[in-house]
Amino acid sequence: TVAVVGGGPIGVAVALCARNAGAGRVVLAEPAPARREFAAGLGLETVASAEGLSAEVVFDAAGHPAVAALVTDLVAPGGTVVVVAVYGDPAPVDLRAVTFKELTAVGTRVYSRGDLAVATDLVASGRFDPEPFLTSTVTLDEAAEAIADLRRGVGLKVLVRGDS
Secondary structure, eight states: OEEEEOOOOHHHHHHHHHHHOOOOOOOESSHHHHHHHHHHTOOEESOOOOOOOOEEEEEOSSSOOHHHHHHHHHHHEEEEEOOOOOOOSOOOOHHHHHHHHHHEEEOOOOOHHHHHOOOHHHHHHHHHOGGGGGEEEOOOOOOOHHHHHTTTTOOOOOEEOOOO
């Protein structure tokens, strides 16, 4: 079982990749209804809150301090927490749970050549379609409003054209 906390473009992509990799169950936790609906439309199981979930692997794709404090509760003993999100400031993590539950914690930051090869193969083989992620295309003049929408949980990825 894999739990992904955060239903933005990275979280949804991680959930789809986990499913493609053969995870028995993948659950995506995301509070924003529009993002949950998007993920569900791609065939993912979604929940509004991660509280109460239990998984062998938990991906933090939210980057929110409340999630950092929760991930060690979600992961099963002997499981793995993967931090995909980038935090702006340090966040509290229950290191006692890491020890008592014998957890593995993994951080990620930059894509490797191997990651790019896997991503290319997933797209080329048709197992991953990136097109639904592009929810709108805007002009440069419209970019600020589009970014504000993204911050409110509306849409996933926005392409900004250089022309006005």
